[in-house]
Amino acid sequence: MGIFKNVCRQAGLLLYPPVCTVCGAGTHPGGGWRDHLCEGCSGRVRRCGVVGGGSGMRACWQCSRVFAGLGVKNQRCAECLRMNPAFDCAVAPFWAGGVVRQVVHQYKYGGKRHLGLLLSEWLCEGWRDERLRDPPVDLLVPVPLHWWKKYRRGFNQSEDLAGRLERSVSGGGAWGFRGGAGGPGVLPALRRVRWTDSQTTLGRGERLENLRGAFALQRGAPIEGRHVLLVDDVLTTGATLDACARVLRKGGVASVRALAVARG
Numbered sequence: 001m002g003i004f005k006n007v008c009r010q011a012g013l014l015l016y017p018p019v020c021t022v023c024g025a026g027t028h029p030g031g032g033w034r035d036h037l038c039e040g041c042s043g044r045v046r047r048c049g050v051v052g053g054g055s056g057m058r059a060c061w062q063c064s065r066v067f068a069g070l071g072v073k074n075q076r077c078a079e080c081l082r083m084n085p086a087f088d089c090a091v092a093p094f095w096a097g098g099v100v101r102q103v104v105h106q107y108k109y110g111g112k113r114h115l116g117l118l119l120s121e122w123l124c125e126g127w128r129d130e131r132l133r134d135p136p137v138d139l140l141v142p143v144p145l146h147w148w149k150k151y152r153r154g155f156n157q158s159e160d161l162a163g164r165l166e167r168s169v170s171g172g173g174a175w176g177f178r179g180g181a182g183g184p185g186v187l188p189a190l191r192r193v194r195w196t197d198s199q200t201t202l203g204r205g206e207r208l209e210n211l212r213g214a215f216a217l218q219r220g221a222p223i224e225g226r227h228v229l230l231v232d233d234v235l236t237t238g239a240t241l242d243a244c245a246r247v248l249r250k251g252g253v254a255s256v257r258a259l260a261v262a263r264g
Contacts, residue, residue: 096264
């Protein structure tokens with residue numbers, strides 16, 4: 001079966017040579033996201049300071065500001081102290097600009113669902129952050145879409161990415177969870193009960209007001225005492241994750257952290 005799949009893959013590459021999803025240049029197929037970005041565009045993907053700060057570096061508990069020489073875990077910057085979000089920390093391994101923004105946009109709105117593979121591998125980069133390891137995560141909870149928006153788009157990108165993340169990390173090893181056998185599962189514990197206007201042009205305060213009462217807990221969702229990881233595609237001001245985290249807190253979770261592909 002493995003030989004047959006490999007032959008089919010090679011035949012597909014001959015008929016449809018892989019091209020970069022951003023610029024259209026040819027790529028060097030190697031499996032995974034390398035099939036979708038050329039070397040030039042790959043080099044323009046910007047990492048966020050929240051991961052991989054280097055020896056002696058600590059990232060702010062919520063934002064991407066990095067502090068040097070601080071031995072205190074979950075050090076908070078003045079902005080995060082002012083915001084006081086309901087989640088314990090949020091991690092986003094990339095900046096949501098340039099190449100990353102184009103990939104996310106094509107994935108969500110351009111019908112290129114296959115780019116979920118690339119985004120899920122980027123999401124796994126965020127799993128390196130030690131703050132997502134202790135305590136071990138019990139549940140992956142995707143940020144919900146309103147049913148009408150999900151119908152129009154055809155899918156919820158957060159659910160898709162959470163499922164891909166579960167499959168990627170549950171096998172153990174470098175990406176593996178330390179919690180129960182097989183790792184945590186995806187639980188759609190939240191629902192979006194109210195339509196909200198686009199938040200693209202809104203500031204954090206306006207976004208929080210726009211999201212007031214927009215989320216609710218799924219009836220009977222088994223989250224009490226669990227360690228939850230919220231999953232989303234892009235973290236902008238943190239208002240959406242904050243609103244979701246507040247609902248989960250009221251439901252009795254032991255902790256709630258967040259992971260997104262990129263910060264914009």
